[in-house]
Amino acid sequence: MWRELLPIGRHPDSHGYRRFAWTGADAECRAWFKAQAESRGLDYEVDRNGNQWAWLGDPGAGDAVVTGSHLDSVPDGGAFDGPLGVVSSFAALDELRARQVAFTKPLAIVNFGDEEGARFGLACVGSRLASGQLTVDQAHKLTDGEGISLPRAMEAAGYDPDAIGADHERLARIGAFVELHVEQGRALDLSGDRVGIASAIWPHGRWRFDFRGEANHAGTTRLVDRHDPMLSYAETVLAARREAELAGAVATFGKISVEPNGVNAIPSLVRGWLDSRAADQASLDQVVGGIEKAAREYADAHGIALDIVRESFTPVVEFDHALRDELARILGEETDITVPVLGTGAGHDAGILSGTIPTAMLFVRNPTGVSHSPAEFAAEDDCVAGVLALADVLEGLATS
Ligand code: HGY
Ligand code: MN
Ligand code: MN
Ligand code: MN
Numbered sequence: 001m002w003r004e005l006l007p008i009g010r011h012p013d014s015h016g017y018r019r020f021a022w023t024g025a026d027a028e029c030r031a032w033f034k035a036q037a038e039s040r041g042l043d044y045e046v047d048r049n050g051n052q053w054a055w056l057g058d059p060g061a062g063d064a065v066v067t068g069s070h071l072d073s074v075p076d077g078g079a080f081d082g083p084l085g086v087v088s089s090f091a092a093l094d095e096l097r098a099r100q101v102a103f104t105k106p107l108a109i110v111n112f113g114d115e116e117g118a119r120f121g122l123a124c125v126g127s128r129l130a131s132g133q134l135t136v137d138q139a140h141k142l143t144d145g146e147g148i149s150l151p152r153a154m155e156a157a158g159y160d161p162d163a164i165g166a167d168h169e170r171l172a173r174i175g176a177f178v179e180l181h182v183e184q185g186r187a188l189d190l191s192g193d194r195v196g197i198a199s200a201i202w203p204h205g206r207w208r209f210d211f212r213g214e215a216n217h218a219g220t221t222r223l224v225d226r227h228d229p230m231l232s233y234a235e236t237v238l239a240a241r242r243e244a245e246l247a248g249a250v251a252t253f254g255k256i257s258v259e260p261n262g263v264n265a266i267p268s269l270v271r272g273w274l275d276s277r278a279a280d281q282a283s284l285d286q287v288v289g290g291i292e293k294a295a296r297e298y299a300d301a302h303g304i305a306l307d308i309v310r311e312s313f314t315p316v317v318e319f320d321h322a323l324r325d326e327l328a329r330i331l332g333e334e335t336d337i338t339v340p341v342l343g344t345g346a347g348h349d350a351g352i353l354s355g356t357i358p359t360a361m362l363f364v365r366n367p368t369g370v371s372h373s374p375a376e377f378a379a380e381d382d383c384v385a386g387v388l389a390l391a392d393v394l395e396g397l398a399t400s
Contacts, residue, residue, distance in 0.1 A: 002087050005032050005071075006079060016076025016374040021114035021125065022050075022153040029071040033111045036090050042109070047170060048163045049129040050113040050154065056093070057106030063175035064106040065398040067092065067390060070115030070126075070349060077116070078376025080182035084364060084383065086111055088180045092391040099391075103398045105175065112349040119144045119153070121206070121273075122312050127349040131356045132166030139164055145257075171356050176323055176397050179350035180362045180390050182378050186369030187342045194385035196340045197327050198319055198361035201351040203284050204277035205313035209236060209295055212305040215260060215268035229270040230258070232298040232306070239294035240274060240287075247287045249278035250345060273311070277345040281316060317351040320358040327360050330396035331389055339389075346371070362389055 009017050009025030019025040030052060037044040037054030045053050057064075069085025089109040096103075113126035120142040128134035140161065142150040151161030183189075188196050211229035237253045244251040255273040274291065278284035292308055299306035324341065331339045342363065350359040364386035368377045378386075 001036060001090060002083075005029070005083055005087065008032065009073065010079075011076060014076045014374060017073040017079065018075060019071060019073040019077075020075075020119040021072055022150075022157040022159070023119070026072060026113075027157060030111070033071065033086065037109070040090070040093065046159075047130065047167055048165060049126050049167065050159050050164075051126045051130060052111040052113075054090075054109040055106060056108070057103060059106055059108065059173060061106050062173045064108055064173055065394055066108045066110055066174050066177045067180065067394060068108075068110035068112070069179050069181060070112045072114055072116050072118065074116045074118050074372045076374060077118075077372055078182075078370070078374055080364075080366070080376050080378050081184065081371050082115060082181075084182045084378060084386070085180040088364075088383070088387045088390050091387045092394055095387060095391040096395055099395070101395050101399060104400070105398045106173075107394065107398050108174075110177075115349055117312075120150050123206075123314075123347050124349050124352045125150075127352040129164050130167040130171060131353055132168065133352060136165050171353070174357045177350060177353055177357055177359045178323075178327070178362065178390070178393055178397070179348055179359070180364065180386055181346075181348060182371065182376065183342075183363040183366045183369075184344065184346040184371035185342075186366070188340065188363060188365035189367045189369060191340050193340050194365050194382045195331070195389045196342050196363040196365075197324055197331070198344060198350075198363060199324065199341045200319060200343045201314070201317035201347060202277045202279055202343065202345045203281050203314065203316040204275070204345065204347060205284070205288070206311045207274040207276070207288065207292075208309045208311050209233070209272045209274060210307040210309070211236075211270045211272070211295075211299060212307075213266070213268060213270075213302065216266045218262075218264040218266055221266060226266055227303040228266050229302075229304050230267050232295065232302050232304045233270040233272050235298040236272070236291065236295040239298075240276075240291045243287045243290035243294070244276070246290070247278060247283045249276065249283050249287045251276040251287055251291060279343070314347055314351065317354045319350070319354055319360050323358040323360045326396070327362070327393050330393050362386060362393065
């Protein structure tokens with residue numbers, strides 16, 4: 001199963017994955033999911049927002065136990081972020097069938113579309129649409145780097161962009177959603193555990209900084225006559241690091257676009273995207289506020305016009321305590337080890353849905369701690385431990 005998925009969307013040079021929403025690689029991943037579902041005799045469906053579901057039992061019965069994750073990636077992402085959760089869900093179901101478990105509730109495996117937001121700039125589009133956190137109008141306005149809108153991209157992939165929208169009735173039939181995910185950090189490696197349970201997701205957001213200056217000749221324009229937006233941008237990036245260190249948070253300028261983007265032209269526009277996250281809202285406000293203040297000072301100093309747009313924001317997610325404790329009880333009984341509970345700075349569909357349905361997450365040890373990079377890794381025996389833990393949890397939840 002894993003080997004069939006591995007080559008899809010993998011870049012030959014970087015060995016990173018480029019599985020962006022509504023592209024060919026995405027279509028191949030979706031075909032893989034459908035084949036896995038149908039080969040197990042599961043009822044396969046695609047919901048109005050393009051999320052894929054594989055059902056065991058009657059979806060209409062309600063109180064369903066759902067597991068799964070996403071198959072899309074960031075640019076040059078790793079092999080595990082998302083796919084590990086989907087593959088482990090199918091493997092856990094195989095394990096439960098081998099145990100001849102008689103489920104008393106419907107079970108489903110889900111692949112949420114466009115979780116990384118790599119193409120259209122907004123994370124968790126599939127789960128945000130389903131839960132009504134992203135309106136149809138907002139979704140229709142999303143465009144990629146080539147100016148292709150989300151509706152056009154969906155249409156080109158054979159999906160109806162006018163069908164999208166909140167899916168409250170579907171979510172109301174779900175009793176619990178448990179997402180297994182590779183850990184994006186080293187807490188489990190440091191504690192020596194194979195599997196952990198998520199406690200919370202840090203508040204985090206994405207801000208776009210538009211620095212507008214004056215295009216001019218790189219060779220003939222005196223330094224004193226320049227209004228170079230690249231300088232204000234560069235100083236802002238350094239300020240972001242300082243502010244994050246002060247607040248014990250993280251701040252990243254990982255994406256930039258420059259116009260006209262010529263080697264011998266002083267830019268007219270430098271557009272930089274900030275991703276910032278912190279353990280609590282006050283710290284996040286402190287970091288972003290400090291960065292914005294510094295950016296405005298630098299822009300003023302160079303005669304640069306600055307616009308700052310908050311493109312997305314996810315408040316702190318405290319996972320459902322009862323479900324989290326139930327997972328700890330089940331795993332404690334089954335594996336007689338205490339499973340550590342840990343927070344994360346990474347966003348997830350389980351986080352987006354936590355305000356709508358009870359959700360929980362299981363993390364699998366990643367000895368490198370690296371994610372959103374081809375260096376992301378999880379050892380086979382840890383992945384197997386994750387599958388068995390997920391199987392125990394699903395058995396506990398779907399037979400209770
Ligand atoms: O950006 C995130 O935290 C998630 O991987 N989409
Ligand atoms: Mn990710
Ligand atoms: Mn992920
Ligand atoms: Mn996620």
